[in-house]
Amino acid sequence: MASRALVIGVGSYDEDSGVHGYPTIDASARAYGTALTRDPRWGAATRTPVLEPRETRTADGVMRALHEAAAAGEGPRDTLLVVYVGHGAYWQDVPGGQVHFAVGSSRINEPWTWLSAWYVYRAIRKSKAGLKVLIADCCYSNMLPHLGPESALPGALGTRAQGTCVLTAVGGSVHNAWAGACENLPGPLDACTPFSGHLLNVLGQGMPDHADDLTLGALRAGIDEGMQECGVHHRPRMLLNDASEAAPLFTNHAKGRRPRTRALDTVDEWVRELLLNGERSLPDLMRRPDLAGRVVVRLKAGDEQRRDLARRVDRRAGELLPDPVDFVRYWGEIEPAMLGGG
Ligand SMILES: [Zn+2]
Incomplete structure (x- = not known):
């Protein structure tokens, strides 16, 4: 090194x-x-x-x-x-x-x-x-x-x-x-x-x-x-x-570290997870395509780092959501926000 x-x-x-x-x-x-x-x-x-x-x-x-x-x-x-x-x-x-x-x-x-x-x-x-x-x-x-x-x-x-x-x-x-x-x-x-x-x-x-x-x-x-x-x-x-x-x-010098054990459940929690760790746990998020879509909508409304994250998540969505039904649930959250200028 x-x-x-x-x-x-x-x-x-x-x-x-x-x-x-x-x-x-x-x-x-x-x-x-x-x-x-x-x-x-x-x-x-x-x-x-x-x-x-x-x-x-x-x-x-x-x-x-x-x-x-x-x-x-x-x-x-x-x-x-x-x-x-x-x-x-x-x-x-x-x-x-x-x-x-x-x-x-x-x-x-x-x-x-x-x-x-x-x-x-x-x-x-x-x-x-x-x-x-x-x-x-x-x-x-x-x-x-x-x-x-x-x-x-x-x-x-x-x-x-x-x-x-x-x-x-x-x-x-x-x-x-x-x-x-x-x-x-x-x-x-x-x-x-x-x-x-x-x-x-x-x-x-x-x-x-x-x-x-x-x-x-x-x-x-x-x-x-x-x-x-x-x-x-x-x-x-x-x-x-x-x-x-x-x-x-x-x-990381934090004492008594308590790495998260429970599953993430909300848009806020997932936005923070992505900001902290990038796309590392994206496959987990994509198990809930509609939540993933709402997370992308939130990221798109943010600063450069968040918008960049939205692009990266979106780029991998096709590969992580091979079932068209899942992809439609994901896209169904994003499309209205885009049409609404969000
Ligand atoms: Zn200060």
Whole structure:
């Protein structure tokens, strides 16, 4: 195994740069380092994954470290995890229109002093690691595309063995990721940005109703639920390419885990199951074709991840429902919703 993590946190900028620094950014980067070091899935690393200020000062420093981490991935069993916490900006009048990440020497309104996401995506895509994950806690992260080859970003180089995932602090049309701390979080996470603080809280607390590994789906669902409970945050976003919600990323630290034993019965329960574990238990759901149809209708009305899940369920419905009577019961739930514009 040659999994590698890289944490890029840029919390301070030159005084005359016009870019505001935030102590929450540096606190978040340090907390990612602590969480990764204590996680047996990641703790074997010989050096801390958190880049030092001399490395995050320039695009060159960040990209050298990123290329080194990306090159460590050797095959399908390896994971490349890249975390960025800092300022994000979006310029339309550069080739293709791109999100840019701030580095220590960035200056406001001078795009050439920022690191274009294009270069970051290019480096991540070239890695041979089977799972590639980018966590972006910055403004305009809602404008980041997924990492796969159909991406709007031009010039996808290299071939991707398997899945990719982009997890962003904001989604939809919300551009601004909040950098002020969330006081509802336990210390020291109450000194982090809200998105990273809530993400790290899921890592710290774990998910009691989930298995040994924290999967991509469990992580996203945990952040979502925690941030909704606070009631003051924007919703994060997860873009999967051909990675599954069931792909493991961290160790589940929850004590007294009680994996579900009873059968799932409602649309809500099945939506959550699919968000946590992808299509893993889809054959079970398809034993009740009408319920499966209602689940797809609910997913279609949701965010990008949910709509993508609906497409994946729908794609497999034909194969899992070979009896036309069952398929009609499934489709009978979906068709009226579609005609109704749902
Ligand atoms: Zn909060």
